Amino acid sequence: MKFGVTVVPRITDWKLFVDLEAMGYDAVWAADSQMLYSDAYATLALAAEHTSRIQLGTGVSVAGVRLAPVTAHSIATINKLAPGRTFLGIGTGHTAMRVMGKDPVKAREFREYLRVLRALLHGQEVDYALGADGQKTDIRFLHPDEGFIDVEHPVPIYVAADGPLALKTAGAYGDGRVCSHNQTKARLQKSLDTMREGASAVGRTLPDTFHTTALSYACVLRPGESMTSDRVIDEIGPMAAATLHYWWELYQIDGDTSTVAGRCRDLWEQYLAFTEKMEIPAAKRYQQIHLGHCAFLPPEERRFITEDLIRSTGGLVGTPDGIIAMLREREAMGLNEISLLPAMKTARQNLKDFADQVIARY
Incomplete structure (x- = not known):
């Protein structure tokens, strides 16, 4: 089990990423929601320049607010600063779109988006349509060797997916999946089967290294506390x-x-x-x-x-032993990583408690 953190990015507090690396976390995901937080990519750039080990990426980037070539270019730029430890979380934009009164990207559009995105991040030329006419032209990064971006080191694509169409898309073009922590073993297995179908449809076999991350939150209880203290x-x-x-x-x-x-x-x-x-x-x-x-x-x-x-949302709230037991159960169900999202004001103390009392003993 890997331990990640999803950060509400505030550009003036990019040092939180540095602190999380020191605490021993494996990855930090920068939330992407343009009407709510600082720009995820700007914050990641600062974090990349001041860390050396921790994995860095978006959690998750939103297809509806950026063109596929722009998202590919943005994360490839971060990859230039943190080669080999950059990843891209990507989704249809439930929050980032809803907060503007808009719908998330439709499944068919999202699939096309990921097809283009994956090709570009693998340094390939790909046909791409922009605009209502649907006319496709061939695009590629023209200066991949001039220090602007890095597509030589792979950037894994982790797809936020729950519905069957999004899951098939994740299997076809993703390197991993992001879900919520409260999913049952049966649902996780069914989702994996659906992603395998999606991979098979494009002549791909879902690799054993396919990454599964669950977004959650945690709090280590102190003596005398309850879940609602x-x-x-x-x-x-x-x-x-x-x-x-x-x-x-x-x-x-x-x-x-x-x-x-x-x-x-x-x-x-x-x-x-x-x-x-x-x-x-x-x-x-x-x-x-x-x-x-x-x-x-x-x-x-x-x-x-x-x-x-x-309890219904899968919160990891309890004693250290209780939380470890919950994590062992999730790991046995096939989860590779848990990503914690605490309140912004108390994030450092919350995550340090978890690192000291749970990760250190896991």
């Missing part, structure tokens, strides 16, 4: 609340509540009632829904961080 909510509240944001977004599309955890049904009804009383116009409510998303917890949302929500 004030310090715990301070440290993990924003990430737990992000699931409520996700449920709300799906509900807006067609009233879908199928993803709402059974043990959180009452909580969901309370949260839905809370959102309906927001003073912001309904047409712009997505702005307030995502306020603080994964970075900080608005005080009025604190009451929704319950033990049921934490």
Whole structure:
């Protein structure tokens, strides 16, 4: 099991990446959400220049806000600063698109995006369509040997995927997959089978090295604390609340509540009632829904961080032994890496506690 961290990138605190390397973490993923945080690639550039061991990448980059050649060029530039330890997490943009009131990239467009992206990151020429006319032209990096970028050292592509079409795309063009931590063994196995189908469809065999990462959050309990002690909510509240944001977004599309955890049904009804009383116009409510998303917890949302929500979202909250047992179970299910996303304000202490009391003993 590898241990990663997903960072809410704030350009003035790029030294967090340096501190995480010193703590012993294996990888840092810079979240990419243009309406919420600092630019992920600018932050990664500073981190790359001041670290030497830790893996660096996006967690995850958003297909809907950058052209495929631009994303390839951006991560290849980071790879020039950190050759051989750069990766690209990529997704359709649930948060980054929803926070603008837009839909994530459609499955077919995402598949084409990854086809172009993978070819460019392997130093190949690829046919590429830009614009509504669909006319394709051949593109390639013209100066790969002049020090601008690095496509000589492989940049693994880790695809955020859950639906069957996205999973097949991950199998066809990805080197790994990113998912949420609360998935069952049966669901993980079914997802792997679907990715194998996707790989086979393009004449590819899913390699044994195919990387699987789960996004989660953690808090090591101190004596006398519970899952909902004030310090715990301070440290993990924003990430737990992000699931409520996700449920709300799906509900807006067609009233879908199928993803709402059974043990959180009452909580969901309370949260839905809370959102309906927001003073912001309904047409712009997505702005307030995502306020603080994964970075900080608005005080009025604190009451929704319950033990049921934490357990339903797979939070690694417990004693060191309890957390280690949860991680061993996940590793046996086939996960290669866990990436933790703590609240921004308490990130250093939260992650140091985890490194000292969990990673050191794992």
